[in-house]
Amino acid sequence: xxxxxxxxxxxxxxxxxxxxxxxxxxxxxxxxxxxxxxxxxxxxxxxxxxxxxxxxxxxxxxxxxxxxxxxxxxxxxxxxxxxxxxxxxxxxxxxxxxxxxxxxxxxxxxxxxxxxxxxxxxxxxxxxxxxxxxxxxxxxxxxxxxxxxxxxxxxxxxxxxxxxxxxxxxxxxxxxxxxxxxxxxxxxxxxxxxxxxxxxxxxxxxxxxxxxxxxxxxxxxxxxxxxxxxxxxxxxxxxxxxxxxxxxxxxxxxxxxxxxxxxxxxxxxxxxxxxxxxxxxxxxxxxxxxxxxxxxxxxxxxxxxxxxxxxxxxxxxxxxxxxxxxxxxxxxxxxxxxxxxxxxxxxxxxxxxxxxxxxxxxxxxxxxxxxxxxxxxxxxxxxxxxxxxxxxxxxxxxxxxxxxxxxxxxxxxxxxxxxxxxxxxxxxxxxxxxxxxxxxxxxxxxxxxxxxxxxxxxxxxxxxxxxxxxxxxxxxxxxxxxxxxxxxxxxxxxxxxxxxxxxxxxxxxxxxxxxxxxxxxxxxxxxxxxxxxxxxxxxxxxxxxxxxxxxxxxxxxxxxxxxxxxx
RNA sequence: GCCUCGGUAGCUUAGUUGGUAGAGCACUACAUUGGUAAUGUAGAGGUCGUGGGUUCAACCCCCAUCCGAGGCUCCA
Numbered sequence: 001x002x003x004x005x006x007x008x009x010x011x012x013x014x015x016x017x018x019x020x021x022x023x024x025x026x027x028x029x030x031x032x033x034x035x036x037x038x039x040x041x042x043x044x045x046x047x048x049x050x051x052x053x054x055x056x057x058x059x060x061x062x063x064x065x066x067x068x069x070x071x072x073x074x075x076x077x078x079x080x081x082x083x084x085x086x087x088x089x090x091x092x093x094x095x096x097x098x099x100x101x102x103x104x105x106x107x108x109x110x111x112x113x114x115x116x117x118x119x120x121x122x123x124x125x126x127x128x129x130x131x132x133x134x135x136x137x138x139x140x141x142x143x144x145x146x147x148x149x150x151x152x153x154x155x156x157x158x159x160x161x162x163x164x165x166x167x168x169x170x171x172x173x174x175x176x177x178x179x180x181x182x183x184x185x186x187x188x189x190x191x192x193x194x195x196x197x198x199x200x201x202x203x204x205x206x207x208x209x210x211x212x213x214x215x216x217x218x219x220x221x222x223x224x225x226x227x228x229x230x231x232x233x234x235x236x237x238x239x240x241x242x243x244x245x246x247x248x249x250x251x252x253x254x255x256x257x258x259x260x261x262x263x264x265x266x267x268x269x270x271x272x273x274x275x276x277x278x279x280x281x282x283x284x285x286x287x288x289x290x291x292x293x294x295x296x297x298x299x300x301x302x303x304x305x306x307x308x309x310x311x312x313x314x315x316x317x318x319x320x321x322x323x324x325x326x327x328x329x330x331x332x333x334x335x336x337x338x339x340x341x342x343x344x345x346x347x348x349x350x351x352x353x354x355x356x357x358x359x360x361x362x363x364x365x366x367x368x369x370x371x372x373x374x375x376x377x378x379x380x381x382x383x384x385x386x387x388x389x390x391x392x393x394x395x396x397x398x399x400x401x402x403x404x405x406x407x408x409x410x411x412x413x414x415x416x417x418x419x420x421x422x423x424x425x426x427x428x429x430x431x432x433x434x435x436x437x438x439x440x441x442x443x444x445x446x447x448x449x450x451x452x453x454x455x456x457x458x459x460x461x462x463x464x465x466x467x468x469x470x471x472x473x474x475x476x477x478x479x480x481x482x483x484x485x486x487x488x489x490x491x492x493x494x495x496x497x498x499x500x501x502x503x504x505x506x507x508x509x510x511x512x513x514x515x516x517x518x519x520x521x522x523x524x525x526x527x528x529x530x531x532x533x534x535x536x537x538x539x540x541x542x543x544x545x546x547x548x549x550x551x552x553x554x555x556x557x558x559x560x561x562x563x564x565x566x567x
Numbered sequence: 568g569c570c571u572c573g574g575u576a577g578c579u580u581a582g583u584u585g586g587u588a589g590a591g592c593a594c595u596a597c598a599u600u601g602g603u604a605a606u607g608u609a610g611a612g613g614u615c616g617u618g619g620g621u622u623c624a625a626c627c628c629c630c631a632u633c634c635g636a637g638g639c640u641c642c643a
Contacts, residue, residue: 040638134637135638141639142568146569147570190616295643301640313643478602508600508601509601512604517603524603526603538602540603546603
């Protein structure tokens with residue numbers, strides 16, 4: 001009988017807790033659930049666990065597993081439960097919130113308040129490993145004390161665990177921070193924590209991304225705008241950011257007056273809309289902006305390009321009538337689909353509806369939610385419904401894309417907004433020659449260019465498709481005799497807008513190939529006497545395929561096709 | 568911001584009862600002119616994250632601080 005991993009891992013967390021309490025009797029228990037790829041247990045302990053502690057804990061766990069300890073369920077009264085937990089203050093707190101029947105699971109002297117289920121015996125845990133420690137707030141609230149969390153994983157089968165650990169190793173190899181350094185794409189410096197520096201190679205990719213983005217948006221009838229990074233206090237007061245988002249904003253003074261660095265693009269974009277009178281004939285009006293925003297994120301959350309303090313959002317605001325809303329949503333979803341497909345990324349959709357705290361009438365919400373829902377249904381798309389998870393100003397659709405390691409990232413978002421048009425008194429003149437209020441849709445598809453770049457690095461493991469590659473072709477001369485011809489080939493490729501470099505170092509071909517290979521360059525051209533004589537090329541792909549006697553014209557033609565197709 | 572761990576050359580790193588640093592890659596020079604993942608030799612490169620303290624003496628011990636990793640929380 002194959003039981004599910006959640007049950008096994010939950011039991012593994014109990015084994016961990018038993019081991020910790022046997023080794024550290026003073027330690028109090030928090031909670032210990034199973035999670036996606038393993039489990040954790042939170043412990044109330046003043047000092048953290050040292051690496052040595054973890055080793056002895058793991059050894060203890062393995063010992064307990066071998067002992068074949070039966071895990072027994074016990075139903076008890078509330079009074080009994082209190083007695084059992086008299087030395088476990090955190091568990092008592094949990095008991096307070098508990099309704100209905102109270103169950104414990106017992107294994108030897110260890111007993112834990114727990115709803116279950118569990119495996120019958122510790123022996124069923126065939127593979128067990130402690131992975132890491134971390135601090136974690138009690139009940140996830142930063143006002144509470146911090147507990148020591150131990151993460152681990154467990155499997156029914158040793159092979160399965162080996163596979164999982166191998167995957168973790170692979171994930172580490174794809175780490176965009178490491179690849180970014182190796183391929184000389186970007187860097188971070190103490191002089192500006194959380195502010196990325198893009199290097200020439202990184203800029204090639206960044207520019208290829210933005211060029212593509214601009215091209216595809218133009219095709220979909222967006223107009224591009226650019227708004228200032230610094231705007232005055234009054235604007236941010238009006239938009240509500242000054243009151244609601246202050247913690248994350250940077251401020252400055254100009255001529256003794258208060259200004260803020262923009263954390264979002266919308267207020268600036270709205271000023272562009274308001275600068276002219278609009279007719280219903282102008283709608284839908286789609287204003288796009290690759291907008292550089294700054295947000296002060298806590299130092300502990302910064303994480304390479306995934307989480308930075310300044311980034312460029314691929315923002316756009318669609319101003320339209322309520323009637324046009326559904327069709328506009330459909331168009332945005334189609335655009336998102338086109339873009340994600342270009343990168344070979346899959347995605348899942350979530351629809352979030354009216355939260356408890358919200359503005360706007362119920363009618364508006366119903367109409368907006370229906371527009372989003374109808375759009376999804378018209379396109380026959382599967383989605384997850386998150387009731388009450390929308391923004392206070394309107395419902396939204398989120399795109400969660402899957403990266404190479406299976407992690408899910410929220411990239412695209414489509415948000416309907418009733419608030420801003422109201423706050424900024426946006427208008428258009430209708431067919432009836434009366435003023436009407438437009439609906440505003442905020443949308444970003446890549447999310448942030450920086451983070452999307454990071455995701456792409458890991459998605460491709462640094463092996464970028466030709467159209468994104470910083471160096472598309474590396475020319476390698478066998479000896480100095482053929483250097484002139486090699487340079488001619490380089491010029492020829494440059495004439496055709498191919499990003500090409502020549503490796504004319506005094507090194508062996510093997511060495512040059514190895515280096516180019518490590519730089520993950522798409523095509524390597526070796527030039528020796530044979531090539532000079534025949535006026536042909538020897539081409540090696542980064543997958544190790546070699547083709548001799550290729551004409552330059554054919555090579556250029558193939559490259560151009562590959563770039564054009566973005567494969 | 569909080570918890571745990573870390574920071575030695577551009578990169579990867581060795582360095583224990585405290586006696587002022589060693590390697591590989593990369594870089595430079597010279598030799599070598601070679602055919603698809605590392606040719607050889609030599610050279611240069613370090614105020615051991617930063618600032619204090621203890622000590623005759625600190626990469627090492629103590630304090631503070633900055634930065635990074637993994638989490639918590641947050642989020643594009």
